[in-house]
Amino acid sequence: MPHQAASSPSIPTIDIAPLFGGNQRDVDHIAESIADACKTVGFFTVVNHGIAPALIDSMFQESKNFFARPLTEKMSISNDKSPHMRGYFPVGAETPEYEAKGDLKEGFDMCSDLPPDDPDVLAGATLHGPNVWPPGLPGFKRTMTEYHAQMLHLSRRLLAVFARGLGKPDDFFDDKLTKPLAQLRLLHYPPQHGPVSREQMGCGEHTDYGTIALLSQDIEGLEILAKDGSWITVQQNPAAFIVNIGDLMARWTNDRYVANLHRVINASGRDRYSAAFFLDPDYHAKIECIDTCVSADAPGKYAPIIFGEYAEAKLDATFQFRQAEPAAAVSA
Ligand SMILES: O=C(O)CCC(=O)C(=O)O
Numbered sequence: 001m002p003h004q005a006a007s008s009p010s011i012p013t014i015d016i017a018p019l020f021g022g023n024q025r026d027v028d029h030i031a032e033s034i035a036d037a038c039k040t041v042g043f044f045t046v047v048n049h050g051i052a053p054a055l056i057d058s059m060f061q062e063s064k065n066f067f068a069r070p071l072t073e074k075m076s077i078s079n080d081k082s083p084h085m086r087g088y089f090p091v092g093a094e095t096p097e098y099e100a101k102g103d104l105k106e107g108f109d110m111c112s113d114l115p116p117d118d119p120d121v122l123a124g125a126t127l128h129g130p131n132v133w134p135p136g137l138p139g140f141k142r143t144m145t146e147y148h149a150q151m152l153h154l155s156r157r158l159l160a161v162f163a164r165g166l167g168k169p170d171d172f173f174d175d176k177l178t179k180p181l182a183q184l185r186l187l188h189y190p191p192q193h194g195p196v197s198r199e200q201m202g203c204g205e206h207t208d209y210g211t212i213a214l215l216s217q218d219i220e221g222l223e224i225l226a227k228d229g230s231w232i233t234v235q236q237n238p239a240a241f242i243v244n245i246g247d248l249m250a251r252w253t254n255d256r257y258v259a260n261l262h263r264v265i266n267a268s269g270r271d272r273y274s275a276a277f278f279l280d281p282d283y284h285a286k287i288e289c290i291d292t293c294v295s296a297d298a299p300g301k302y303a304p305i306i307f308g309e310y311a312e313a314k315l316d317a318t319f320q321f322r323q324a325e326p327a328a329a330v331s332a
C-alpha cells in the first residue's frame with residue numbers, strides 16, 4: 001500500500017497584505033488570527049507576503065542545480081567540516097532517536113554571514129561564522145543570499161505581529177534579535193517507494209526547536225499531527241509560506257502556544273524540494289516566560305535560559321556527528 005494521509009484545509013490561511021501598509025485594525029485582526037492558530041494547531045499559512053514569485057522560483061531552481069551535483073562535490077562542503085555547521089549534509093545525517101535508517105533527505109544550511117573578527121565568532125559561539133558555498137555555482141550564492149535577506153525581513157515583520165497577539169508592543173522581540181540566528185535550510189527529498197514505516201521517513205516526526213519557521217515546498221509532503229492522532233497533509237499552495245512555531249516559542253509563551261509535531265513523507269514518486277527559514281534569537285538572549293502568559297491560573301513553568309546554550313543542546317541531540325565527536329565538531 002503506498003503511503004496516504006488525509007489532505008485537510010484545517011490549517012488557517014492568513015492574508016498578511018495589511019502588514020505592508022494596511023490600517024491598524026487589519027493588523028490587529030492578523031495578530032488575533034496568528035494567536036488563535038498558535039494556540040490550537042501551531043501552524044498556519046500566509047499569502048500576500050511580499051516575496052516575489054520570481055525569487056522563490058530562482059531559489060528552487062538553484063537548489064535543484066546544487067543537489068544535482070555529484071555527491072563528492074557536495075561532500076567537499078559538508079557541514080561536519082564547518083565549525084559553524086554550514087554547508088551540505090547527506091541522506092541519513094539527521095536521525096530522530098527512533099528512526100533506524102536516518103532521514104531520507106539531503107540538505108544545505110546557511111545563516112547570516114559573519115566575518116572572522118566578529119566578537120561572537122572570536123568567542124567560538126556555536127553557529128556563528130561565515131557561510132560556505134558550493135564551488136562553481138555563483139548564481140546559487142547570489143540567489144540564496146537575497147532569499148535569506150528577504151525572509152529575514154519578512155519573519156521579523158511577522159514576529160512584530162506575534163508580539164501584538166501576545167499583548168506586547170510590536171518591538172517586544174527586537175532586543176532579543178539584534179544578531180539573530182537566521183538559518184536557511186534547503187532540502188531535497190528523493191522519492192520514497194513502497195510502504196513507509198518509522199524506520200525511515202523523508203523527515204521523521206519532530207517539533208522544531210526554535211522560534212518560528214517559514215517553509216516553502218514545491219510539492220506536497222509535509223504532514224502535521226491532528227488532535228485525533230491522524231496525520232494531515234499540508235496542501236500545496238505555491239503562493240503561500242507555511243509558518244509554524246517551535247519549542248522555544250512554546251516555552252517563551254509558557255505553553256500558551258503549541259509546537260506541533262510534523263514530518264515529511266515523499267510518496268509522490270518525484271523528487272521533492274523545500275526551503276525552511278528559521279528565525280531564532282541572539283546567542284546571548286535570555287528567554288523567560290513572557291509576563292502576559294503568566295498568571296495565577298497559569299504560573300510560569302520554565303526557568304530562564306540562554307538561547308545559545310539551549311540551541312547547542314538541541315543540535316547535539318539531532319546530528320550524528322555532534323553526538324559522536326562533539327568537541328571536534330565545535331573546535332575543528
Ligand atoms: O521539508 C519540509 O517540508 C519540512 C522540513 C522541516 O520540518 C524541518 O526542516 O524542520
Ligand SMILES: [Fe+2]
Pocket residue numbers: 206207208262
Ligand atoms: Fe520541522
